[in-house]
Amino acid sequence: MMPLRCLSELARRRRPHRTFDAMRVGLQYFMTTCSSTKAADSNRLSNTYATSCANVPEVAPSEAPLSDMLVDSFGRFHNYLRISLTERCNLRCQYCMPAEGVELTPNSELLSRDEIIRVADLFVTSGVDKIRLTGGEPTIRKDIEDICLHLSGLKGLKTLAMTTNGLVLSKKLPRLKECGLNALNISLDTLVPAKFEFMTRRKGHSKVMESIDVAIELGFRSVKVNCVVMRGMNDDEICDFVEMTRYKPVNVRFIEFMPFDGNVWNVKKLVPYAEIMDKVRQRFEGVERLQDHPSETAKNFKIDGHAGTISFITSMTEHFCAGCNRLRLLADGNLKVCLFGPSEVSLREPIRTGVDDAGLREIISAAVKRKKAKHAGMFDIAKTANRPMIHIGG
Template sequence: MWRYFSKFIHSPISRFNPSKSNSIPVNFEMGSYCATRICNLQTLFKGKSSGYSTVTSCDSFSEEKPKDNSVSDMLVDSFGRLHTYLRISLTERCNLRCQYCMPAEGVELTPTPKVLTKIEILRLADLFVSSGVNKIRLTGGEPTVRKDIEDICYELSSLKGLKTLSMTTNGIVLARKLPKLKECGLDSLNISLDTLVPAKFELMTRRKGHEKVMDSINAAVDLGYNPVKVNCVVMRGFNDDEICDFVELTREKPINIRFIEFMPFDGNVWNVKKLVPYSEMLDTVAKRYPSLKRNQDHPTDTAKNFMIDGHKGQVSFITSMTEHFCAGCNRLRLLADGNLKVCLFGPSEVSLRDPLRNGAEDHELREIIGAAVKRKKPSHAGMFDIAKTANRPMIHIGG
């Protein structure tokens, strides 16, 4: 999983003191249930349109794009990419302190009044879904620390036109919340786990909890999630010796291990010593499992997917560093403070919270979103340039 890029990036670099840690901060990707619906989405949201049947492949966009362009064009950039996948960051808060995400003392968070409320999240999500988005992923920070997470899942899963509601989580409190989340419509899961060794887990996250994450993975399997995606950021000298141990998790259970390239950015200096490139990870797996073979991936997939004979699960690689996947990008991101990012790696953002709170109608919000999408570049800049100029976290890239 690409956990959220350490918030120290938004602040002066001096906030993070490398002398206090051996780690390299990187740009990763990382309530009570109400049985009665809190509100009727058909009447709560202004200007609601019916759902649209859309395609996620930019290769076939010209043949299959929705007929009502006045709405769906909001999601199409100037290169013909149709954005049907929205990631929503529910919070900047997290119950871990991963060394590659943030300093031990934490980071300065957006004040609560500036974070989107549940009603604001639902209004914006409804606007996106009615315009053609068919997949939403809930992220953070850590989304399960938000007290109204069950209510949000319940309302989002009720949106007409939404096909998939997903979540990326660190799994610390997931096991006890997952049965209710599944009832509330959560369709799929990505659970982060960078090591199978409890002592390493505690060293990396500065917290105990390895057993809780394993319990969450097993709970997801038992509840019928298939596959259960497990995101593992591979770092040389830390967990690169565990690659095949992770692959073994796919033998007997429907687990999809997703190995993610580490982004080796420390302050304003590249440090590639911890980067294990996709080609090396693939070679490691292929030597141990000669039956490894490539799947036919969807054009919008961020992962390169593989099967191993006799294994119930599969193995994937997310190659953000060595082979970007911009050409098939269909993703947008709504941050916890209401800013929209059209490129997960890019620094530019536009606020939807401010016009929303100033009384903007749906058509006005669509114009703001459409203009931002049209400004999306064909590919993101070099990671070094992005890291230097970014003014906030880049959150959950893989997934």
Template sequence: MAAAQGVRGCLLRGPLRARLGRGCSSGAPVRQQQQQALVAAPAPAQELPSTRRKGFLTEHAAPFSAFLTDNFGRQHNYLRISLTEKCNLRCQYCMPEEGVQLTPKSELLTTQEIITLARLFVKEGVDKIRLTGGEPLIRPDVVDIVAQLYKLEGLQTIAVTTNGINLARLLPRLKEAGLDAINISLDTLVPAKFEFIVRRKGFHKVMEGINKAVELGYNPVKVNCVVMRGLNEDELLDFVALTKNQPLDVRFIEYMPFDGNKWNFKKMVSYKEMLDTVRQRWPDLEKLPCEASSTAKAYKVPDFQGQISFITSMSEHFCGSCNRLRITADGNLKVCLFGNSEVSLRDHLRSGASEDKLVQIIGEAVGRKKKQHAGMFNISQMKNRPMILIGG
């Protein structure tokens, strides 16, 4: 932390990047080449001795903030903000069957607190914000939040991850407010199985939301599919087929352990197993290039309009290039999805902490980020929030 403070004087507080025209995109910033030059991800994480950290930051950080750069040289330019703990579905891998104890409304971040924190992170170098939940689209002022985020100088991408139930109705207004990218959760193409997985009806509303996103020009529309053995791994090829005539990026996600989801290693279908299944049907499947900080391994069937991706959190972690931070709906900063260490930004905000003090607190938390998560089997034994209370 001292090293970070020592070099702060030679760093710019935020990107001096004017926001150019913003089109609908997958979440890749509009000025992708410029961003890659400014916020180039470092090589896989290696501990930087304190004597070297100052030199590393001086050489690599400008105009990026030292306070969002950890002890392994990872620059965190991507912030995920949970808008609510509530959800209109009860997905098996996300929420315990009995539900969760929700935080009292008074202890959740207000809209102004969300924007205040977002502005602070953007000044320090964050250029992508994703709104999550719970289900973010059930928050009554979600359109207004997007509109206020759009005004932040230097923020290049505003994205949302949604279950799609309310998407078709809200998307025209969200697009007008400035929403750039959409991820839609869909774990099955069978309506009856959908109800079993999410413990609610709504399959046709989700499909309507996907179609509305395509209609409004989002390209690609990302579809998140958590693959669970004995439940939906038999639908892999059907999901891939969806990409033939539509600009979709179907993202197959390895089943991950969180409190209450009864994770079992035997239920997890690994990336390599999924890839083998797809290649048996499409042997000419092509691997696509991706950004160093990407969590997805991307592939494309030749001549298909869309593509597929694999999120390999369990079998092949991507901790070494992680550029993500998370703020929970109750205002806690999590520097790792699988870590149980949190710091309350809400409490500091409400106690009147100055902007400099908040930045220092954030920087100290980022500085404590570990080289990688605990590993596939140890994670399942760790105490952590249910996914719905984290925000993904």
């Protein structure tokens, strides 16, 4: 394995003129990352939220990487790439998209199928073994099957997953599985049809439920149901979602409400993990913690007698930055190394100006090396300019 090099060392290296230009073109898209939560802020937080990035995390040991391109300055190896295929969506979920909608990037400025596959191949040959396709809503992209077919054929890729709202998934799923898709996250924030229409500003609850059942019938090895919990909205359905796992072999994932531009985040809407867990334990017996991988984003549990499992994504109250192994490629070709950080670097521009693979690797490596030890904490995140979730991808 090549030794880690800091950004200044990369800049000093001799390289062909075109590669140096690629570095400059890519790095000019960096924005200043948000600062860490100040000690004064930590002191005034309540005990409920005191675990949110109060201390610099002890970085989890890295796995053996194929190259140092995906290793950051804290030794974290990033073997998981999330690729947003589109900014468009057929729902208007309140926590994801502003009520007035968003300005969409012109199609000409989105990555083409071939550009997506080229970038994905660079990552996989460097050690990425899991790719997740996101959006917007990835299933509305017309070439989704073709993209899956090509990505699943990349040597070294073990998991090709997708996060989807499930609205049109059931009809596409058999073909997507044939094309190599092998894991699914289906977003569903309520089990009440009328509430679904209110929360998503669209109809379609029965179609999402059908997609979950079809995924199970087709034998997908991983079917997860993502539920963003919001106080006064769906926190009264927590136990109903847990009950779903009694007979369905799904993993219900309760996600803490996170701040993004336009979703009117407020700490009063946040239902912390500890509170959700209390509700579950009061209702169900035999709740047992499972062993989690160091890079796992979720706290996973099984319940006696249940075919499925439950998990908790505690991004706000108990961060998991130390084991973060994820990078994000946005639909417009920008690389984002932290979901909550504003910094991005363009890969589309270097690609379209003729930069070769070596130059792209330099840009990617420099971006990864700039990744912070942890995100800024939920109160600072809420005040930091970032994109709406619909632009970032799930």
